[in-house]
Amino acid sequence: MKYSFLIILMLGNITFLSSCSLQNDRTAAGLNIEKAILFYSDENNIQEEDSYYEALIELKRLYPSQFENYKIIAKKEELDSTFISLNDTYPALLVIEDNKIVCKIIGKAEKEDIMQPVSNAMDQWN
Template sequence: MKQVFTLLVLTFVLGACQTVDGNSIDDINQNDKGYQVIFFSNEDYLEYEGNYYDVLLDLKKQYPKETVNIIIVQSSSNNKLVEHFNVEEYPTLIIQKDGEIISTLAGVYDKEIIYESILNVINE
């Protein structure tokens, strides 16, 4: 029950982020200019995703949509985006700039590591 409540709160708060189900590559515009932070979430691994969601909330507050576009992909076993981006582990965070993948972070990490990894790429 706690996980369901947490998921509902995160869904509400992250409503400003783009959420896609991942059944189409077109869900993510590969030609977008600027940064795209793509977070691959899987309901089987929700207990490991909290730090990522916290960092994404902070990032959304710090950077306007024009600077950093945050996309959350709800992953499933039959997911074209998971295949396209070769996601093998959850949670996974991919950062693109102008359609090119420039950084990938997969697995369980502290908030500080996740946040620094994103900021190091964005502030280059």
């Protein structure tokens, strides 16, 4: 009887801690990514992605070595759920550094609106 309070307390803590998830905090902590560029693409709405492709081409020209860790994640693709958990909007462009999303552009955007924040994030990589 005197240990029942301790057991209830321990079970409560275990239940609470097991319900926490790294994927819910929108970080890349579960992926162990030092540096990456992730482009979320939906080929059903490719017309909204023109400015993203233009920006990506320009960024690749300006930062060729940074595009070693570039990945396109197609909406229809069956991927590891950890990539999907980072973003649920298409199109989107994420820059990840040290398991944290340091730049995120989502939805329809102009080329310049994509270039500026992504360039700023990639400048920090050098």
